[in-house]
Amino acid sequence: MHMQRRGLYAILLIGILAGSVIPAGAVQTAPAPGEHTTSIGCNTTGDLPAWADGMFNGTISRAGEVTGDVTGYVKLGRTSQRGFFSGTWNTETGQGRARGFFYGMLLVGQITISGGSLSVPLLGILQSDASRFSVRLLSPPGRQLQVSGVRHASFLPKPDGPYDIGTTTMHLVDRDREERFTDDPADSREIMLQFWYPAANSNDDRAAYMDPETFDWLKHESPIPLFWIPDGGYTSAMPHAVRNAPPVPGETFPVLLFSHGYDGVREIYTSLVEELVSHGYIVAAVQHPYVAGVTVFPDGRVVEHQPAPADPGEAEAYFEMAFDSVTGDIDFVLDCLPGMDIPLQASFDLDRVGIYGHSFGGGASAAACNRDDRVLAGAALDGYFYSDVVENGSKKPFLSLLADGHFERDASLQQMWNRTQSDIYMATAAGAAHYSYTDVGLLLTHVAPLIPRHAVGFGSIEPRRLIEIANAYTLAFFDAYLKEQPLDALLNLAGQYPEVTFDYK
Structure with a gap:
């Protein structure tokens, strides 16, 4: 019980520091297992939810081998280095949702596995610039997972024309x-x-x-x-x-x-x-x-x-x-x-x-x-x-x-x-x-x-x-x-x- 409280307090603290509020409806439906076809190139042509400032996609790898992909949306805080994310992950063995906060190099949240009630904490070290990101996951432990890809987020609304x-x-x-x-x-x-x-x-x-x-x-x-x-x-x-x-x-x-x-x-x-x-x-x-x-x-x-x-x-x-x-x-x-x-x-x-x-x-x-x-x-x-x-x-x-x-x-x-x-x-x-x-x-x-x-x-x-x-x-x-x-x-x-x-x- 005390561990759960500490985890909750940590997530709330990161949210306050990020200057973000978890948007209503910021949940995505996960794809079917094994359908990970995302390449390194951000799909900026899709419609953004009303709460989002941008989107991201990338790949999941372990020991240098690609094992799945991630895609989702970002809500920025006071700067582009802090905010909230919500997305889906998909590998050959499973799929689900991931959501949480990022603040500088720290990423905190939770992973939910589709088809069940299991949720596990998410903790990672984030490196990012204006267009690319890389996360070394510390939790779940023992997995040695790396997530990397591209992002496209801005305080300014994304134009929706074809050019x-x-x-x-x-x-x-x-x-x-x-x-x-x-x-x-x-x-x-x-x-x-x-x-x-x-x-x-x-x-x-x-x-x-x-x-x-x-x-x-x-x-x-x-x-x-x-x-x-x-x-x-x-x-x-x-x-x-x-x-x-x-x-x-x-x-x-x-x-x-x-x-x-x-x-x-x-x-x-x-x-x-x-x-x-x-x-x-x-x-x-x-x-x-x-x-x-x-x-x-x-x-x-x-x-x-x-x-x-x-x-x-x-x-x-x-x-x-x-x-x-x-x-x-x-x-x-x-x-x-x-x-x-x-x-x-x-x-x-x-x-x-x-x-x-x-x-x-x-x-x-x-x-x-x-x-x-x-x-x-x-x-x-x-x-x-x-x-x-x-x-x-x-x-x-x-x-x-x-x-x-x-x-x-x-x-x-x-x-x-x-x-x-x-x-x-x-x-x-x-x-x-x-x-x-x-x-x-x-x-x-x-x-x-x-x-x-x-x-x-x-x-x-x-x-x-x-x-x-x-x-x-x-x-x-x-x-x-x-x-x-x-x-x-x-x-x-x-x-x-x-x-x-x-x-x-």
Whole structure:
């Protein structure tokens, strides 16, 4: 009895340290004995359970000889080195389930043998990196078993489209445009541009989520500083894109520009980009220096956000300049796309161009729709709108995804809606806040699970659900207007998401 209690306490302790809760329904049905055919290659195309952050598979070996296989799912804790697992094992002599926790190099749990009530403790020494794992089992004793394989887990939701994803960055200088945020008239406007694109299957390592300078901004200087995030916590976000992966050969794809929010950075919208790319879009995300929270150039220069002056009159002039700079960046990228000397350029379908953005970038997206005939449709994630768009409405099909209550308190948005003559759509998710339309709520779920999200500006809606909603509406909208797919897919989404209030005209 005392031994059982100690075992239970050990498992509970590991669970607390891992920052994970055993998810309901996190049990798999074991395969028939002897059907172990798993090879070393993670099946990332299957559907994940709602509770899981990723999956794993591998082989069981004894004295160097493969005797079976394992497969299952992972729920991460505060980092990718701690969390919960649930899976099945299968050998020629039996099969069953395995579940438990991992914390650094320690793995603790239990093995259940199918067809009986026997459960035995599981204890192992774990070695892992971003994509591979190896466990030397200490218990059950005397078996000398080794389990090794691959895993694919992330704080960010797994895209469910048919395409793998690549990403690459570019540094662009607009020699024809003076940098208005500096005092030197010789300074030209510079931007960073990140592409995400459908990629040929690649086994290379996935791209990093962000660089240390950007994480330092997120932790200490962002509009909602997240100082409680552990150092290096961003490394567990693990985007699903492979850096500089070769593009899908022989195909072209519609191009979507993306513009981040005021005092934001492109990286915190990764989950709102990768899903669209997995369904056959190229996304070009513009980083707007001085308007962005921080911009890191390839030569190591770090450009910090330049905030608005406190004086109301000066602040108004500042925001006009900032908006002109952002929309000018978008114009510049549109001008550059046809002549870019990169392999990816052959994949651009520049007859099908759209744009979307968050907050300030959502307003810039609407402005691009009105000022540039190359842009066919646009969308805003809780956008704020200015100038011509407010006065005349959108001249192109436009989708607004809103925070709860935004429409009711924003007279400019109401005027834009009323004056738009083209197709316009509005979706409001109950419990969504302005910053819900970023990855940050997803990170908080892991790194600060005890802090109420609504108390720090991220709304009451579950972050993965909000990202799923935003991606579903954005994808269906651009599919309709850039790929000429049936509009019914967009109009019927309300049946799948009852928490969304949807309107159009």
